[in-house]
Amino acid sequence: MSDRDPSRLKPNRPKLALHVPEPPFRQRQKPDISAQSIPAAGSAPRPDIAAAAAETHPLTTTLVRVLDDEHRAVGPWDPKLAPDTLRKMLRDMVTVRIFDDRMYRAQRQGKTSFYMKCLGEEAIAVAAAAALDFEDMHFPTYRQQGLLIARGYPLVDMMCQIYSNKGDKLQGRQLPIMYSDREHGFFSISGNLATQFPQAVGWSMAAAIKGDSRIAMGWIGDGATAEGDFHAAMTFAAVYDVPVILAVVNNQWAISSFSGIAGAEKATFAQRAVGYGMPAFRVDGNDALAVHAAVRWAADRARSNMGPTLIEFFTYRAEGHSTSDDPSGYRPVNEAKAWPLGDPVERLKLHLTALGEWDDERHEAMRSECDAAVRSAQKEAERQGILSEQGKDNIESMFEDVYEQVPWHLAEQRDIAVDEGRG
Ligand SMILES: Cc1ncc(C[n+]2csc(CCOP(=O)(O)OP(=O)(O)O)c2C)c(N)n1
Ligand SMILES: [Mg+2]
Incomplete structure (x- = not known):
């Protein structure tokens, strides 16, 4: 009798079936933002950094938010940053956006083979860089170019890598955008998804064994959490109280797969920490102040030998996955506009304006300075060659x-x- 023999079926039992998650809205549908319930800014409590992990767990199903609808910083997570720090973050975010735009066009002009933008996610890497020390180590993905820009890595060097030209420090041996720079605490980007977590945990274990005082931050996307590496890293981090920050950037999409395919229909990504007894929270990733406050909390905890924290940054990938992708084939084109957490650059700009520390005129002057800096870096990089000329x-x-x-x-x-x- 074979497994397929119908006589093996028990007629009084239902036939087994699988659930295959489907995104709520496809190409031709109108995204309904009322389906997203967004907690008010300032409503999430802020546990002490020495709190038991369980005290943070209610924060895995809400959102840590600081900037309210009137662009004021409210609630216990307000990091109370100096206006100069806020202006530096705004400038870095604007630079990232302009850099992305120029390099995207360069790819379309045939000057390089590949590019990836982080449109809509600029606050995450930039505010995380601002919250950590320059000496701390990052294990980033391809969507954290903001870390390098915030740490002052030369734009020309980034572009030479993108063009794989004579100035490319990696000598054309990496895919464009897969930067690497030890001095700027930016570990070589690994194309193999989720490897960043075990690498960051391993680096931090080594730091602790050597009696170092630097900590590491590992970065992955929502889709990458479906890899076994996620769980291996979580186990080691939790068991040994590893001084590491583990960040999941949930931008709702993994190329054309929505976050439900990685488990988001059943639980938040932050909730996965509950089973490991690890502190965790979910943060509005389009709110630079909330990102800064969350990373600083986790850093203070790690530096005090109280172990790791998992942070889910809740955001939206406003562009295609890469220059090789066309999202109009799998999601509504206006979904990014319907995203209820707004534009991170605009929100920080309006916050500084509400503080009386910024205005449209200064913003426009800063934007054109950043634009000129990116254009002049691009000219300098192109003098050293573009990808198609490499031979x-x-x-x-x-x-x-x-x-x-x-x-x-x-x-x-x-x-x-x-x-x-x-x-
Ligand atoms: C182990 C592995 N599987 C598949 C891929 C192909 N791949 C590259 S990026 C990507 C989507 C990743 O999505 P997510 O983790 O959400 O990050 P995002 O691109 O949204 O920032 C996939 C499937 C890969 N690079 N490595
Ligand atoms: Mg994603």
Whole structure:
């Protein structure tokens, strides 16, 4: 009798079936924002950094928010930042947006093969960078270019990497946008999703074993939480009270899969920490002040040897996944506009304005300064070449830095390639 034999079916039992999550709105539908319930700014309590993990767990189903509808900072999570800090964050966010726009166009002009924007998510990396020390280590994904920009990494160096040109410090060995810079605490971006979590946990364990005082922050997306690496990292982090911050950027989409495919229909991503006994909260990712406050809380806790924190940043990926993606094929085109948490740049700008520390004129002057800085960096980078011009003049570099002694068969291939390149 085979498994498929109908006589094995028990007629009085229902046939087994699977649930395949479907996003609430598809291409031609009108997104209904009333389906999202957004807690009021200032309503989430702020536990002490030494609180038991369980005291943070009610925060896994709400949203830590600081900026209210009148653009004031309210409630216990207000980080009370100096106007200069707020202006620096605003400038960095504006720079990220302009940089993304220029590099997206550069890809469309055939100057590089690939680019990824973080439109709508600028507050997350920028405010996290502001909340941590320069010496702390990040294990980022491709959507945290804001970390490098906020830490003052040269825009020209980022662009040379995108163009894989003569100025590319990674010598064309990484996909465009997969930056790496030890000095700026920016670990090489790994294309293998979710590896950032075990790497950040491992680095922080090593820091603790060596008696270091620096902490690490690991970054993944909502989709990447479906990888086994997420759970392996959570187990190690929780068991050993590892001094690490684990961030899930829930931008609702993983290329064309909505967050439900990774489990968001059943529970929030922050709630996963409950099973590990780890503190966690869910934060309005479009509110730079809330992001700063949450990261600072987790950093203070980690630095005091009280262990890891999982933070879910709730946001929306306003653009396509990458230059290779067209989101109009799987979601409503106006969904980003309907997103109830607004534009992070506009919200911070209006907050500074409400404080009397900013106005439209100063904003426009700052925006054009940032625009000029990005354009001049782009010119300088392009003087060192664009991707399509990279060719056979330095083909031997492909064989360098892999073996201490190049094996004879690779040396032979290299010499043939070099000859052909010259010919
Ligand atoms: C292990 C692995 N599986 C699949 C991919 C292909 N891939 C690259 S990005 C991506 C979507 C990731 O979505 P999410 O984690 O939500 O991050 P986001 O792009 O939204 O920032 C996928 C499936 C990959 N790079 N690595
Ligand atoms: Mg995502």
